[in-house]
Amino acid sequence: MTSPNSLEPFSPTLDRSALRPDCGNCFALCCTAFGFTRSADFSVDKPAGSPCHNLASDFSCTIHDSLRPRGFRGCTVFDCFGAGQNVSQGLFAGKSWIEDPDSRSDMFAAFAAARQLHEMLWYLVEAQTRTFDPDASRRGAKLRNTIEQAVGGELSDLLALGLQDLHSQVRSLLIEVSEEVRASYLAVGDDHLDAALEPGADLMGQNFRSRRLCGANLRGAYLIATDLRSSDLSGVDLLGADFRDARLDEADLSKALYLTQPQLNAAKGNHATSLPAFLEMPSHWQNG
Template identity: 45%
Template sequence: MHKETAINIRESLSADCSQCFGLCCTALNIVASSDFAINKPAETPCPNLQQDFRCKIHKNLRTQGFKGCTVFDCLGAGQKVSQHTFKGQSWREHPEVSKKMFNVFPVMEQLYEMIAFVAEALTYTISDTLRQRLSEQLEKLQDLTDLEAEQLLAIDMISCRQPVNMLLLETSEYIRSQLSANVFKIKKGKQYRGIDWVGKNLKGKDLRTTDLRGAYLIAANLQNADLRGVDLIGADLRDANISGANLSTSLFLTQMQINSAKGDKQTKLPTYIQPPTHWLSGT
């Protein structure tokens, strides 16, 4: 698959709530916390979800204690389940399919997340062999999203994730080595996988090409840090201060991670990530 096609796929992965039956507001459970004002069990509609599947407090989610709702991003899994898997049949009009639909949603979400990472991997300059293997993997994942509900529910997600994860690790090593040697002309960044840097002051740090997979960066101060070429897959960026930070070529960054962090107009992001509106409104 060509780079340009992969760029189009990665950029097309975004939620269209107008085509979804409010699945994130219904299928998932909500635990009362600083992110959610209420407890809500899974497979139950949130009391704020209207008949038309719109949120009645959409404009004031953060001020009403539902910060978590402004962070969530299904990458388009919701509309796929609603319009493709269940062919436009809503759980309100067809309660007999509701349980199945609510169970399929988290499966589709995971498939979409993997598709986003693999498509992103294909947007880089990589070896032909890696490109071929990633392309095949992407095709397999895309095919899975077209399965019937029962078949989706039968997927062994652990076995499905394993080869994807290995490929992404390999791609990350390759890209970070290439960037270090040929673009930044620096020694490849260190491996800090899963490191606990909660609340750590990393202001202005040059972290280029570091491996921060699964790192705990909650409330870390990353103001003006250089995070280009950093692998951030699965890193927890909740409330991390990324004002003025450069993440323009960070690897495997998601909209959810960015929505949960605190940035500003000076934060540089990859093209497939939008600056959250709450950064500018200060809520």
């Protein structure tokens, strides 16, 4: 058994490949099942359950290369955590909602549920990867097994699944692992942390440039347009934090906790931003 003193987490390498979008094997479920409202993220209204007017018949996007300039920034932020291909090719065996229009409502409902479940799987993998506690890792594995069975089982079971109880169990474990991880960063005291750095904090537009924020709990915090350039976010709990237009140039997020691709996609950064190996630099960062 790996001990905490070995400085290795209990489950150091867990595969996340099934939790990455594979749009080529998806029936553009995010472009049909979900609705959106005209805003800074979308230039038009679209009701849920109807195809976007930019969607081609082969499920590709006709404006893929110019989504941001065309007012569809929200599309570049969204991530299904691999639910799209799972529903399209697994639950519906490769038969699209165009081929079988009667399947539309079930397919879209399954996608909505599977997307939440895949996101939970992503966070559980992260918790298992970061914890040194074998019991927490075991409970994470058990929850993952329950969720994997739900998304890989019968459609009727998935549609009847109560997500609230699962959400609550996953959340408890994520919080427990967060406390463990953050405590290790606060071992030398939390004097470096501002009292305002708390879960759900409104830090919109504030300046934390070049600050050491290690071990802070920013779960659900509003970091919209917050200046985090050159800051160190190692061991910071970022579960559900709102990163829209946050400035991340030269920041160190390589050991941040519960960071996701949609959060990065919503933020601004550059080549010098340090990211975890399992996340990608958004293309709009590369283009400046």
